[in-house]
Amino acid sequence: MSEIPDFGRPVLVTGASGYVGQQVALALAAEGCHVAGIFLSRQVPLPKVDMVPVDLRDEAACRRLIRDLRPAAIVHCAAVTSLGFCQSEPESARAGNLHATRFLSHAVKEFAPSARVVALSTDMVFDGESAPYDEQANTSPINVYGETKADAEKHILSLDNGVILRSALVYGPPAREAHTFLSWIHEPLRKKRAATLFHDEVRTAVFVDDLVAAVMLLLRAEPPAESVFHAAGAEALTRMQFGQTFASAFDLPLDCLVPAKRAEAPNGQLRPRDLAMSCQRLIDAGWQQTPLGEALRQCRERWEI
Numbered sequence: 001m002s003e004i005p006d007f008g009r010p011v012l013v014t015g016a017s018g019y020v021g022q023q024v025a026l027a028l029a030a031e032g033c034h035v036a037g038i039f040l041s042r043q044v045p046l047p048k049v050d051m052v053p054v055d056l057r058d059e060a061a062c063r064r065l066i067r068d069l070r071p072a073a074i075v076h077c078a079a080v081t082s083l084g085f086c087q088s089e090p091e092s093a094r095a096g097n098l099h100a101t102r103f104l105s106h107a108v109k110e111f112a113p114s115a116r117v118v119a120l121s122t123d124m125v126f127d128g129e130s131a132p133y134d135e136q137a138n139t140s141p142i143n144v145y146g147e148t149k150a151d152a153e154k155h156i157l158s159l160d161n162g163v164i165l166r167s168a169l170v171y172g173p174p175a176r177e178a179h180t181f182l183s184w185i186h187e188p189l190r191k192k193r194a195a196t197l198f199h200d201e202v203r204t205a206v207f208v209d210d211l212v213a214a215v216m217l218l219l220r221a222e223p224p225a226e227s228v229f230h231a232a233g234a235e236a237l238t239r240m241q242f243g244q245t246f247a248s249a250f251d252l253p254l255d256c257l258v259p260a261k262r263a264e265a266p267n268g269q270l271r272p273r274d275l276a277m278s279c280q281r282l283i284d285a286g287w288q289q290t291p292l293g294e295a296l297r298q299c300r301e302r303w304e305i
């Protein structure tokens with residue numbers, strides 16, 4: 001295991017105003033890296049991170065960014081992540097997920113060909129009918145979000161030093177102007193109002209700290225023989241089961257949780273049934289999954305700060 005490559009040159013984090021990108025940027029800054037964080041619309045202030053506005057859908061802007069910065073490494077977190085929005089605005093989804101990644105990859109090939117690029121992808125590249133999915137499983141997306149992310153993966157994999165990190169659904173405490181689905185349960189339950197959760201959608205949700213640790217591990221690792229990695233939690237649970245575990249851990253009223261079916265999802269969302277993923281490659285590399293109970297205990301501690 002080596003250090004994050006070349007501390008003298010910056011590490012670029014795209015999507016640094018987003019939930020995952022914020023925490024990756026902060027973790028890198030805490031290690032003493034010079035971090036440039038890219039945002040689109042929200043200039044979230046992060047200590048020791050240079051926040052730079054760049055629209056990655058603009059090919060010329062992408063080129064300038066990589067040409068001028070020549071980063072030692074890139075963590076690509078920027079994406080259009082709303083399932084419903086992607087489904088109703090497929091061209092916008094393609095622009096933000098696929099074309100932006102293509103432009104970034106082209107610029108890396110031209111100006112920073114040796115940079116380690118860790119690009120976040122998703123369990124939604126799978127159809128949900130053959131879980132658990134390992135790193136060699138064929139992608140088979142059933143919605144626009146999953147399609148655009150699966151297509152974007154190919155551009156990262158065409159790089160000399162590109163790595164795909166497919167994340168399961170992420171959970172953790174609220175960040176600056178950014179949340180996970182836990183907030184959408186916490187907020188109503190704390191007011192003793194109903195929160196609706198699918199009882200027929202299985203996920204192996206991953207604790208955000210574990211996901212950040214996976215990114216750091218992939219940045220540090222010697223060029224790996226494999227290029228696709230999965231980060232997921234050890235527990236395969238329906239959203240409803242996850243909500244119940246969360247509510248119990250936070251002493252929130254369980255009877256406010258209302259079960260729903262995926263078929264009732266708004267905006268024509270097509271939601272895979274079971275996206276459980278296995279993560280053997282990361283585990284073999286020394287990565288560890290925090291047990292759900294312990295992760296929720298840590299979330300609660302930080303939630304109340």
Ligand SMILES: NC(=O)c1ccc[n+]([C@@H]2O[C@H](COP(=O)([O-])OP(=O)(O)OC[C@H]3O[C@@H](n4cnc5c(N)ncnc54)[C@H](OP(=O)(O)O)[C@@H]3O)[C@@H](O)[C@H]2O)c1
Pocket residue numbers: 014015016017018019020021038039040041042043054055056057076077078079080081082096100120121122123149166167168169170171178
């Ligand atoms: N969160 C999850 O549960 C989850 C699960 C699986 C995979 N992932 C993947 O993990 C990554 C991070 O997800 P997240 O939840 O952190 O996303 P998020 O909170 O929705 O943040 C998305 C980020 O992308 C930026 N962005 C969007 N379009 C852009 C563009 N054209 N140019 C530059 N920046 C742009 C946004 O900037 P502004 O906010 O400034 O507009 C924001 O910083 C994504 O690749 C996602 O597919 C997430």
